[in-house]
Amino acid sequence: MKPAPFDYAAPTTVEEAVALLARAPAETRVLAGGQSLMPRLNLRELRPAQLVDLGRVAGLDAIERDGERLRIGAMVRLRTLGRDATIAAALPLLPAAVAHVAHAAVRSRGTLGGSLAHADPAAELPAAVVTLDAVVVLRGAEGERRVPAAQLFRGPFATAIRSGELLVAVELPIPPEGTGAAFEEVARIPGGPAQAGAAALVRLGGDGRVAAARLTLSAVGPGPVAVEAAGELVGAAPDAERIARVAERAGAALDPPQDPTYRRTLAVLLAARALTAAAERARRTA
Amino acid sequence: MVVHLDGDLGATLHTESFGPLWMTSTLVTGVYTVPNARVSYRAVLTNRTPVGAYRGWGAPEANFVNERLLERVARELGKDPVEVRRASLVTPEQMPYERLTQGMPLHNGRYHDLLEQTLAEADYAGWRERQAAARAEGRHVGIGMSIYAETSGMGASRALNWAGLKDGTYDVSRVRIDAGGGVTAFTGICEMGQGFTSALAQVVADGVGVNPEHVRVVVGDTQSCPYTAFGTAASRAASVACGSATLACAKLRAKIEAIAAHMLEAEPEQLALGGGEIWVAAEPERRVTLEHVAHAAYRRLIDLPDEMEPVLDETAIFDPALMESPYGVNVAVVEVDAETGEVAFLDYVLVHDCGVVLNPAIVEGQIVGAVAQGVGMALCEEARYDADARPLSVTFEDYQLPTADRVPRLRLGHDVTPSEIMPGGVKGVGEAGTIGSPSAIANAIEDALLPLGVTVAELPLTPARVRGLVEGAR
DSSP, X not given: OOOOOOEEEOOSSHHHHHHHHHHSGGGEEEESSOTTHHHHHHTTSOOOSEEEEGGGOTTTTOXXXXXXXXXXXXXXXXXXXXXOHXXXXXXXXXXXXXXXXXXXXXXXXXXXXXXXXXXXXXXXXXXXXXXXXXXXXXXXXXXXXXXXXXHHEEEXXXXXXXXXXXXXXXXXXXXXXXXXXXXXXXXXXXXSOEEXXXXXXXXXXXXSSEEEEXXXXXXXXXXXXXXGGGGGGTTSOOOHHHHHHHHHHHHHTOOOSSSHHHHHHHHHHHHHHHHHHHHHHHHHHO | XXXXXXXXXXXXXXXXXXXXXXXXXXXXXXXXXXXXXXXXXXXXXXXXXXXXXXXXXXXXXXXHHHHHHHHHHHHHHTOOHHHHHHHHBOOGGGOSBOOSSTTOOBOSOOHHHHHHHHHHHHTHHXXXXXXXXXXXXXXXXXXXXXXXXXXXXXXXXXXXXXXXOOSOOOEEEEEEEOXXXXXXXXXXXXXXXXXXXXXXXXXXXXXXXXXXXXXXXXXXXXXXXXXXXXXXXXXXXIIIIHHHHHHHHHHHXXXXXXXXXXXXXXXXXXXXXXXXXXXXXXXXXXXXXXXXXXXXXXXXXXXXXXXXXXXXXXXXXXXXXXXXXXXXEEEEEEEEOTTTOOEEEEEEEEEEEOBSOSOHHHXXXXXXXHHHHHHIXXXXXXXXXXXXXXXXXXXXXXXXXXXXXXXOOEEEEXXXXXXXXXXXXXXXXXXXXXXXXXXXXXXXXXXXXXXXXXXXXXXXXXXXXXXXXXXXXX
């Protein structure tokens, strides 16, 4: 199928894009790679009056290090996210997550900002940025505001982005030395939508005990599910028994909307695998 | 053996919904000696989407029943599944072996030989050793097998009319050599992308002694092509349609040889044909071209034997006395992740006998594609409905097809027992790969999870379903 007719705007600056959004916010959709939006347009699930294409906007694809933070522009392609040396060194969770996103062709077009704003509960990057404690930078007619990633996702395909606002960048704190990251996922076919995913970050102290641990699950809730129980790993060695207990607690709190029994089983399994792998990597870097 | 089949045909009763269910009932004893069998079946009309026939036309379902049963028998008796199959396979001495429906016997098969060949090619004994080693490490490796016979080369028009089919299943070919020596074959079979026109060109080329690129094949033109009542289906293009072309070519060849013999002052039986030329076999310098022969047949009749009619244009009809029964053995080796329920292939071997192979690349393509389809049946493809019969599998996101990375790298082996029914010895191969692959994969998955006490009874074995079996067994 082909999409219903729409007006197409291709601004070249963020200011221009925000102005276009402000003109008819309810009827406008932002095109930021189009790997999720275009199929929905083609199926006529969405019929926006206007598309604002960010493909030509200058400055949205920058990757900048600012002290202990990395600022990644909204239009950085997933392919870059998966291959950039700066990102791989500072935030290995991002390439680990990108490895599970669809296929090469989709990763070449899809963008970080597009994935976050789309807020698919099964998507990998929302879970990754929540785990990394990122802050999302939003630009509207009234100026800029920063929203913690954990507060960005409000449900399936719903975010805290207000109408007229544009997601322009993501700021991510770089975890200290001794931190390991892992992203585990199961999908029915490789590159297909996840049935469950788990993003984990584990930091070990010099004594081999866990100094910090974060765990986020995907595809098993209305959005990325941050698991508070991961904090219980802190202060002790990350042994299999403790990890299994945290994973079980993570699963018990879930109410997956589809195939609940199987997805809960997967979530527990993947949580344990991700925490184990992250701890192992932390041990190697420490 | 007592079998009852219930078939959910969806909302309408028609040949392509009821037929496969009937076919399953007739094939349910498989390639095995079953002296006593009782089969009943019931077609159920529901408010689901009407079902249609699928590659194999009821045969994969029948194979699933008998191959799963054998596996259970082996387990109950504490024997290797191979041993149970060796003891049960129909032998050449028992053939033709009538099954539940008269007129579709197992015949011209050397099942035991093919089984032994497959076990050797698959390194069955080696895999059993590797399986034991994997189990010792807590891994779930399984070996599954299935043996099938396809019902191909449809076939036997009168018998099928008696059985209720409202079609003639003979085939007709016309082969014409024009005044310039050009060869054209006209067929009522349509090319569906399976490569039929290439196979037909080869058959005609061999038949009249030219190179295949010299043969023009005309398909899909109702004005110039012969009318064939049944068309492209039921693994009959290479066997029945090419068979009729072989017969037409035999008539043409006799005439070509008679004309050439007359020109070369030799006897027809002294001649050899090839590459568009005809020569005296013992004296190759005595030769004429097909072009020369054709010129005589149309334009220079004084070069023809006395009384011979001009023109090189022959039509032949072929109606096989029986359908063919090509066969094969599948061996699937899988590793199951008991925690996620995911299945990965470690090996897949299929050794088959489809009679004379006209074109190895086409046969390989048919088998590889059909096994990929079997992987879909076994692992992921499923038309799901909710309790009110609303379809849940409406996009390819819900209806999962096997992608290239889920399909095993197939190791294919051949044996050739020429058909005694089809001209040229060809049996057909269109559905062979789909029949035994779902059951072989199901057997492998159950074998992998045997230490956990899992029994497989349903397809597809999606990760969620496999995981459910593991949890149910614990």
